[in-house]
Amino acid sequence: MNEDTQKQIDDESPYCEKCDSCGETGCCPPIMCEAVKCKYGEINIKDYRCFQDQWSVMYEALKDIKNANSYFYIQELTEHALKEVDKLWNKLYSKEQ
Numbered sequence: 001m002n003e004d005t006q007k008q009i010d011d012e013s014p015y016c017e018k019c020d021s022c023g024e025t026g027c028c029p030p031i032m033c034e035a036v037k038c039k040y041g042e043i044n045i046k047d048y049r050c051f052q053d054q055w056s057v058m059y060e061a062l063k064d065i066k067n068a069n070s071y072f073y074i075q076e077l078t079e080h081a082l083k084e085v086d087k088l089w090n091k092l093y094s095k096e097q
Contacts, residue, residue, distance in 0.1 A: 050092040057084045 014022045061081030068074045 046092060050088055053088050054085045057081055057088070 016022075058081055061077050064077050065074050068077065
């Protein structure tokens with residue numbers, strides 16, 4: 001394969017050579033992107049990771065709530081999930097990091 005053909009293939013590839021993202025929303029997570037060129041790129045990626053962790057906590061809580069048969073149990077699950085989300089948020093913005 002000659003150099004021009006290889007360059008054309010590389011130019012037409014939908015995948016980023018740095019992070020392997022295809023650029024389609026909802027397909028490849030931006031969390032792996034190393035090419036963020038933004039004044040606030042580092043904190044934005046940090047926020048995204050925190051949101052991802054918070055979503056996981058809430059998703060697990062919803063799975064438990066789906067099978068709950070008591071209002072008080074649902075309330076307990078919800079309070080626990082919200083406390084866990086708050087912990088993640090506080091950890092993200094603590095001055096210790």
